[in-house]
Amino acid sequence: MRQRRHFGRFGLGLSTAVLGLFLAVTPTLACGGLIGPNGAVNLLRTTTLAGYHDGIEHYVTSFEFAGGGGAFGSITPLPGIPTSVVKGGDWTLQRLIRETSPQFDARLGAVAAPAASAGAVELMKVKIDALDITVLKGGAADIGAWAKDHGFRLPPDSPEVLDFYAERSPIFLAAAFDADAAANRGQQVGDGTPVHITIPTDNPWVPLRILALGKAGTDQVQADVYLLTDEAPALLPAPTGRNGIRLDHSAPASESLLADLNADRGMDWVPTTSAWLTKVAVDGTAGQLGYDLAIDASGAGRPSPIDAGFTMPGAIVPPAQFDLSRLLLALAFVATGLVGIAMISRARPSTGRPIGW
Amino acid sequence: MTGKRTAAGLGLGLGLAVLTGLGANAVARSQDPLVISITIHYSHFEPTTVRVPTGRPVTFVITNTDPIDHEWIVGNAASHERHRTGSEPVHDARPTEISIPAGTERRTTLTFPAAGSELFICHLPGHEAYGMVGTVAITPGG
Numbered sequence: 001m002r003q004r005r006h007f008g009r010f011g012l013g014l015s016t017a018v019l020g021l022f023l024a025v026t027p028t029l030a031c032g033g034l035i036g037p038n039g040a041v042n043l044l045r046t047t048t049l050a051g052y053h054d055g056i057e058h059y060v061t062s063f064e065f066a067g068g069g070g071a072f073g074s075i076t077p078l079p080g081i082p083t084s085v086v087k088g089g090d091w092t093l094q095r096l097i098r099e100t101s102p103q104f105d106a107r108l109g110a111v112a113a114p115a116a117s118a119g120a121v122e123l124m125k126v127k128i129d130a131l132d133i134t135v136l137k138g139g140a141a142d143i144g145a146w147a148k149d150h151g152f153r154l155p156p157d158s159p160e161v162l163d164f165y166a167e168r169s170p171i172f173l174a175a176a177f178d179a180d181a182a183a184n185r186g187q188q189v190g191d192g193t194p195v196h197i198t199i200p201t202d203n204p205w206v207p208l209r210i211l212a213l214g215k216a217g218t219d220q221v222q223a224d225v226y227l228l229t230d231e232a233p234a235l236l237p238a239p240t241g242r243n244g245i246r247l248d249h250s251a252p253a254s255e256s257l258l259a260d261l262n263a264d265r266g267m268d269w270v271p272t273t274s275a276w277l278t279k280v281a282v283d284g285t286a287g288q289l290g291y292d293l294a295i296d297a298s299g300a301g302r303p304s305p306i307d308a309g310f311t312m313p314g315a316i317v318p319p320a321q322f323d324l325s326r327l328l329l330a331l332a333f334v335a336t337g338l339v340g341i342a343m344i345s346r347a348r349p350s351t352g353r354p355i356g357w
Numbered sequence: 358m359t360g361k362r363t364a365a366g367l368g369l370g371l372g373l374a375v376l377t378g379l380g381a382n383a384v385a386r387s388q389d390p391l392v393i394s395i396t397i398h399y400s401h402f403e404p405t406t407v408r409v410p411t412g413r414p415v416t417f418v419i420t421n422t423d424p425i426d427h428e429w430i431v432g433n434a435a436s437h438e439r440h441r442t443g444s445e446p447v448h449d450a451r452p453t454e455i456s457i458p459a460g461t462e463r464r465t466t467l468t469f470p471a472a473g474s475e476l477f478i479c480h481l482p483g484h485e486a487y488g489m490v491g492t493v494a495i496t497p498g499g
Binding site: 140141142143144145148153154155156157158159160162214216 | 481
């Protein structure tokens with residue numbers, strides 16, 4: 001019998017969490033850009049789920065095999081050090097897509113939607129099917145050196161992007177697709193390998209800026225981000241539709257969805273009674289995505305500007321300057337007001353008792 | 358009388374010696390390489406325009422602060438067109454073409470014979486389009 005778990009402040013489905021970064025041959029990764037040997041970048045629309053429960057964040061994303069030989073890679077910034085990286089469930093991502101697809105009508109029984117270098121510390125190495133996954137800890141220089149040592153080439157915007165993430169959380173997940181191993185396994189182009197990353201953290205966030213890696217400012221970026229929380233989350237930035245992200249769905253999760261998710265491999269952390277499902281569609285230009293998605297599902301309504309990348313940790317906010325002239329001006333206004341009130345009071349006839357008493 | 362002539366001769370000689378020395382020093386200095394520093398940060402050159410005289414050696418000191426490799430290739434339009442489709446992974450044989458690995462500094466000394474302008478570009482994939490382009494403005498004289 002599964003133990004019912006209390007949902008933390010945020011559980012979510014992040015559909016674009018994997019950020020493509022570097023690589024050599026011809027592959028594709030979930031939620032990220034893909035950079036080929038000639039520097040060309042292909043973007044796939046991807047789906048990722050990230051959940052949060054009792055201080056544990058769960059990312060489930062999929063790496064798609066794009067054919068070719070050799071290896072390709074990607075890097076995903078993480079909010080903390082994962083405790084496990086395992087193969088993801090078989091239907092979680094597809095089930096989320098079906099849940100929020102406007103064409104789907106459950107009552108009609110519609111068919112489900114298709115689906116280091118010297119400096120970097122290797123915290124974990126895992127092989128999932130044809131994917132070689134390494135969790136790294138290090139700054140931008142460390143990650144860059146690790147990538148080079150492992151035969152990957154980072155795109156020209158990577159120095160700034162790596163700094164953007166490393167200053168907040170120097171944890172990265174590098175995934176390299178071994179195309180030869182994929183071929184030996186009979187994987188076809190487009191076949192995905194779901195990966196479930198478990199991360200204890202107090203501050204979950206969804207990396208969005210990484211989706212624009214290697215792309216020109218006018219290139220289009222598309223991805224789906226699912227959030228599953230106890231209650232409606234507060235998001236920063238707000239998905240207005242004009243800033244590259246759009247709110248496509250926000251409603252209590254259906255019991256059937258929760259039951260389906262909960263029944264998938266490694267997904268028993270999903271509550272079966274209630275949760276809030278949010279879908280944020282990334283649909284903008286690479287130039288618009290200069291931020292990440294900060295989420296506060298605690299009910300406090302205060303998503304972190306640091307998690308969104310609007311402010312860096314340790315940034316000093318200059319204190320308000322004491323301005324004597326402004327203070328004196330304010331006091332003058334107050335004094336003038338008091339004098340005016342006093343004069344009006346004196347001029348006004350008393351209603352307490354008749355004049356002449 | 359003789360003393361005055363001697364003093365005048367010594368003074369004249371000393372003056373000539375000083376002038377000769379100054380002139381020689383000036384000639385020598387004009388042949389010393391002019392040192393120009395260029396920094397690469399976030400895949401951009403800084404400064405993006407440098408001015409050099411014709412005929413005088415110029416040492417470019419290029420510092421790559423990025424965690425990725427870069428190139429600094431200077432030349433005319435035809436030269437850059439060749440590099441856009443070239444396949445040399447590393448440049449170290451010609452002073453006009455150098456590779457700067459991540460976090461390193463490289464020096465190269467060139468002399469520009471004619472006035473005009475040339476571009477310096479990083480031809481690694483995507484880097485030129487990202488803005489890794491600068492100009493060497495070559496002016497007459499030294």
